[in-house]
Amino acid sequence: MDAQTQHDVLIERSLDEQARQLFVKDFRSHLASQVVGGVPVAYYQVELPKFVAANGRPPKSKDEIRQFMLTNPYYQFWSGLQRTSQEMMWDSVIDSVERQAPALNARAKTLAAKAKKSTNLGSLRLNPDLEIPRYHTGVDIHIQPGGYHTEFGADDISAGAIYDRGVHIYLMGGMGSENDSLGRISSNWFRLEHPNLKPARILDMGCTTGNSTLPWGRMFPKAELHAIDVAAPVLRYAHARAVSLGIPVHFSQQNAEHTDFEDECFDVIVSHIMLHETSNKALPKVLAESRRLLKPGGIMIHLEIPRPDDVFEKFMFDWEAYNNNEPFSMGCRESDLIGLAREAGFDPEKVTFAQADAGLSSGQRNYSATGFLFPMLKAEKSAPVSQQRLRKAA
Amino acid sequence: MASPKLTKKPARATAKTKSKKAPVKVATKVKTAKTSGSKSPAVALVPLTSPLARTAKGKRPQYFHDPATDRLQSMLVALMAELSVTRDRLDTLERLIEKSGGPGRKLMEAFNASPEVEAERAASRAAYIARVMRPISHELDAMKAGGKS
Numbered sequence A: 001m002d003a004q005t006q007h008d009v010l011i012e013r014s015l016d017e018q019a020r021q022l023f024v025k026d027f028r029s030h031l032a033s034q035v036v037g038g039v040p041v042a043y044y045q046v047e048l049p050k051f052v053a054a055n056g057r058p059p060k061s062k063d064e065i066r067q068f069m070l071t072n073p074y075y076q077f078w079s080g081l082q083r084t085s086q087e088m089m090w091d092s093v094i095d096s097v098e099r100q101a102p103a104l105n106a107r108a109k110t111l112a113a114k115a116k117k118s119t120n121l122g123s124l125r126l127n128p129d130l131e132i133p134r135y136h137t138g139v140d141i142h143i144q145p146g147g148y149h150t151e152f153g154a155d156d157i158s159a160g161a162i163y164d165r166g167v168h169i170y171l172m173g174g175m176g177s178e179n180d181s182l183g184r185i186s187s188n189w190f191r192l193e194h195p196n197l198k199p200a201r202i203l204d205m206g207c208t209t210g211n212s213t214l215p216w217g218r219m220f221p222k223a224e225l226h227a228i229d230v231a232a233p234v235l236r237y238a239h240a241r242a243v244s245l246g247i248p249v250h251f252s253q254q255n256a257e258h259t260d261f262e263d264e265c266f267d268v269i270v271s272h273i274m275l276h277e278t279s280n281k282a283l284p285k286v287l288a289e290s291r292r293l294l295k296p297g298g299i300m301i302h303l304e305i306p307r308p309d310d311v312f313e314k315f316m317f318d319w320e321a322y323n324n325n326e327p328f329s330m331g332c333r334e335s336d337l338i339g340l341a342r343e344a345g346f347d348p349e350k351v352t353f354a355q356a357d358a359g360l361s362s363g364q365r366n367y368s369a370t371g372f373l374f375p376m377l378k379a380e381k382s383a384p385v386s387q388q389r390l391r392k393a394a
Numbered sequence B: 001m002a003s004p005k006l007t008k009k010p011a012r013a014t015a016k017t018k019s020k021k022a023p024v025k026v027a028t029k030v031k032t033a034k035t036s037g038s039k040s041p042a043v044a045l046v047p048l049t050s051p052l053a054r055t056a057k058g059k060r061p062q063y064f065h066d067p068a069t070d071r072l073q074s075m076l077v078a079l080m081a082e083l084s085v086t087r088d089r090l091d092t093l094e095r096l097i098e099k100s101g102g103p104g105r106k107l108m109e110a111f112n113a114s115p116e117v118e119a120e121r122a123a124s125r126a127a128y129i130a131r132v133m134r135p136i137s138h139e140l141d142a143m144k145a146g147g148k149s
């Protein structure tokens, strides 16, 4: 099954490229539904009893679990297969992108030129001088060769083209035909919680291909929608994609730790699985920047990767940190997001936390048998006292 | 079930030998996607100036006691993929022949490859082998990067 929405910059696949990509997708589905479920069996039935017999107690932490699971043959074999499937996923997509890059780059240029002449197709603002943060240049995140930021020529959009197709295979289509389930989750939650708010300006941080940005544009077609990322190739791609799909978005190349937007200019600020790809130092800065940019009464929502409670599940979700170049994912998962939001200046009473079930099927859950819950940190910037009174009076 | 849009152009375009050193192939024509309403005239291609990266920066974990086992495992899955690709291709072919009322199997058995066809096949086999041998080229890339990658 392959149902990714076609748009002007989505790669076309030759017969063999398509077959190769679908193999990887089906292979990953098989790992998720038939193989990874054996890891808890290896743990609970083989390794845990041995550990308890030797130590007279169950393991205290995920790190202790990791120590003995690393030598379990079943875990080793699954782990190796999972890593290999991730490598093959990128490789199978890069084949198509490399073949079509000259045409894709040209098409993106044409779409950008078209947007420039129009007033309602959004815009693209790049900053070649922007420093790519160390947490991106250190290793290629989720082993996408070249990461989000590397350019292989002028006006290159390859990284975006690779990511758009790759991510679809990564979750076996589990993010929906536009890879947009996370944006739908956050925007639906926003509307549920604030049915009467009609945001005039919205910002999506760490937008990559704009996949989670567009649902906000669909929900609030009258809002001025902005999206930022540090990486130029994904932004060029995102812009072309948004023009092609007909949702106006203003993309700019900026670091979410400190942007060039004015104080208090957004009603809503969101991010989707961005924070865990930053760093210990950057995360509080992003929250502080969100606060600076929010109008009084404005709302921020940061959706993050699953953070299970169970110690064994924690060990399972750490797989990406150790095997998929997600160095900060552990630090972020352990961080007290609510506390950090408070430290960033948000009123403690206006900070909330929720978890959303992304509705993934067993063939789409890479690391967990129990489910994928995406945590969301939400905070409202308190209005100055005078405005609060006005609101009450209204 | 929405079947994927496939390029009209046959896959041959990609089946040429793909060595890492080879210059990046430039597509010959700009195709506008089928779903796009914009019938913009063909624009100048924007080729890449270097091949896309194939090995991610960052150390690859070792899963087994003997690193050779890691390589072999990856090669095995790559082989699985290629066999699956071939089966899909064959399936497509057989169905097309059947659909057009041709003598499918018979034609296939009687086929004699010309030297040109043999050359094309050799090139596509070389690309195939390179793909299955990917784990080795990764190791080589890592060694070349002086353990830095």
Ligand SMILES: C[S@@+](CC[C@H](N)C(=O)[O-])C[C@H]1O[C@@H](n2cnc3c(N)ncnc32)[C@H](O)[C@@H]1O
Pocket (backbone or CB within 6 Å): A133, A148, A182, A183, A205, A206, A207, A208, A209, A211, A212, A228, A229, A230, A231, A234, A254, A255, A256, A257, A271, A272, A273, A274, A277, A278, A282
């Ligand atoms: C996993 S992707 C997010 C994908 C997308 N938002 C989604 O919902 O699927 C993380 C993105 O955040 C970007 N990013 C990371 N740190 C950033 C920062 N400090 N400022 C802006 N963008 C950042 C990365 O370049 C990358 O494109």
